[in-house]
Amino acid sequence: QQQVKQSPQxxxxxxxxxxxINCAYENTAFDYFPWYQQFPGxxxxxxxxxxxxxxxxxxxxxxxxxxxxxxxxxxxxxxSQPGDSATYFCAASKTGTASKLTFGTGTRLQVTL
Amino acid sequence: IAGITQAPTSQILAAGRRxxxxxxxxxxxxxxxxxxxDLGLGLRLIHxxxxxxxxxxxxxxxxxxxxxxxxxDFPLTLASAVPSQTSVYFCASSVDSVRDTQYFGPGTRLTxx
Numbered sequence: 001q002q003q004v005k006q007s008p009q010x011x012x013x014x015x016x017x018x019x020x021i022n023c024a025y026e027n028t029a030f031d032y033f034p035w036y037q038q039f040p041g042x043x044x045x046x047x048x049x050x051x052x053x054x055x056x057x058x059x060x061x062x063x064x065x066x067x068x069x070x071x072x073x074x075x076x077x078x079x080s081q082p083g084d085s086a087t088y089f090c091a092a093s094k095t096g097t098a099s100k101l102t103f104g105t106g107t108r109l110q111v112t113l
Numbered sequence: 114i115a116g117i118t119q120a121p122t123s124q125i126l127a128a129g130r131r132x133x134x135x136x137x138x139x140x141x142x143x144x145x146x147x148x149x150x151d152l153g154l155g156l157r158l159i160h161x162x163x164x165x166x167x168x169x170x171x172x173x174x175x176x177x178x179x180x181x182x183x184x185x186d187f188p189l190t191l192a193s194a195v196p197s198q199t200s201v202y203f204c205a206s207s208v209d210s211v212r213d214t215q216y217f218g219p220g221t222r223l224t225x226x
Binding site for chain 1: 117153154155156157158203205210211213214215216217218219220
């Protein structure tokens with residue numbers, strides 16, 4: 001049972017464009033939604049995270065939008081750069097249960113010149 | 114400060130052999146995790162440990178065992194490897210099982226023939 005569904009599987013965006021990755025979750029108990037970034041040959045690293053008390057969180061060029069009623073959240077990368085080319089994973093858990101972090105299947109982003 | 118180290122970096126193993134993947138962290142984190150990463154399936158939790166001396170089963174524990182004798186080390190053992198265990202394995206840690214940010218190691222690429 002896949003509790004966090006992520007799309008698209010892959011994405012190609014031109015430099016300067018907006019990259020958008022979407023995730024949907026099923027478990028209404030989830031209240032912590034992080035995004036991880038993974039470069040080839042490296043382990044995932046936390047990029048940005050949101051809790052459902054806000055609908056949007058922005059850190060630099062990265063923004064999470066959260067829609068609690070639709071049980072969806074998305075990552076927006078503004079002014080995408082070639083250095084953003086990586087695989088992005090959304091995840092979800094219930095606060096305080098770090099061992100129950102459920103990951104999406106990942107989106108491979110390629111930013112072209 | 115190394116963070117999380119994993120060894121070996123990669124390994125080719127004959128089916129039926131025993132293998133231990135090593136994970137060491139120097140951040141004095143209480144909680145540690147083992148994930149496997151497979152294309153199209155994202156990251157799936159194998160086992161976790163909330164604190165030294167305790168372990169728990171994740172989503173895909175069959176065929177794997179772990180131990181947590183001290184805070185720093187969290188080895189993962191495949192008692193009798195099978196080809197379906199071919200994967201990239203990531204060790205991660207968090208301050209504790211309540212605070213959700215997980216920090217990942219560089220991974221071990223394991224091939225079982």
